[in-house]
Amino acid sequence: MHLWSIRSTWGLVGALGLAVPALPAAAADINAGKAKADMACAVCHGAQGIATLPNAPNLAGQPHIYLAEQLKNYRSGKRTHEVMSVIAKPLTDQDIENTSAWYASLQMELRDSK
Numbered sequence: 873m874h875l876w877s878i879r880s881t882w883g884l885v886g887a888l889g890l891a892v893p894a895l896p897a898a899a900a901d902i903n904a905g906k907a908k909a910d911m912a913c914a915v916c917h918g919a920q921g922i923a924t925l926p927n928a929p930n931l932a933g934q935p936h937i938y939l940a941e942q943l944k945n946y947r948s949g950k951r952t953h954e955v956m957s958v959i960a961k962p963l964t965d966q967d968i969e970n971t972s973a974w975y976a977s978l979q980m981e982l983r984d985s986k
């Protein structure tokens with residue numbers, strides 16, 4: 873029966889300790905993200921998230937979710953780049969949350985060019 877299979881699935885999941893998701897990283901800390909970024913990212917991505925290298929992307933104002941996903945992809949090897957793969961490797965989930973929050977908080981103002 874359906875009920876049985878649902879219950880037994882949950883039982884199995886519970887027995888393996890999979891039902892309880894890993895604790896999510898603590899809430900993002902923008903100040904810690906800025907401190908980390910000043911140290912480890914600003915040389916290429918700029919102090920305000922506007923890249924200082926012609927081949928590095930601007931990160932200011934990018935959505936938090938997007939930034940965090942890219943960093944996790946570099947860290948896992950799903951996305952590779954000779955520089956970013958090395959940089960992302962030692963980042964903790966909390967570092968990723970914090971730096972993503974910092975760059976996402978930097979708003980850019982678009983103006984008409986005349």
Ligand code: HEC
Pocket residue numbers: 908909912913914915916917927928929931939940942943952953955956959971972
């Ligand atoms: C030595 C220069 C350098 C440093 C330092 C650096 N980056 Fe990067 N970063 C790059 C380059 C170059 C790319 C473009 C990589 C590619 O084409 O995939 C990039 C890409 C990214 C992207 C993907 C952006 C997008 O639009 O998809 C994120 C997010 C990022 N970096 C975050 C960081 C963070 C956070 C740090 C610090 C912990 C950092 N980077 C440090 C050079 C750097």
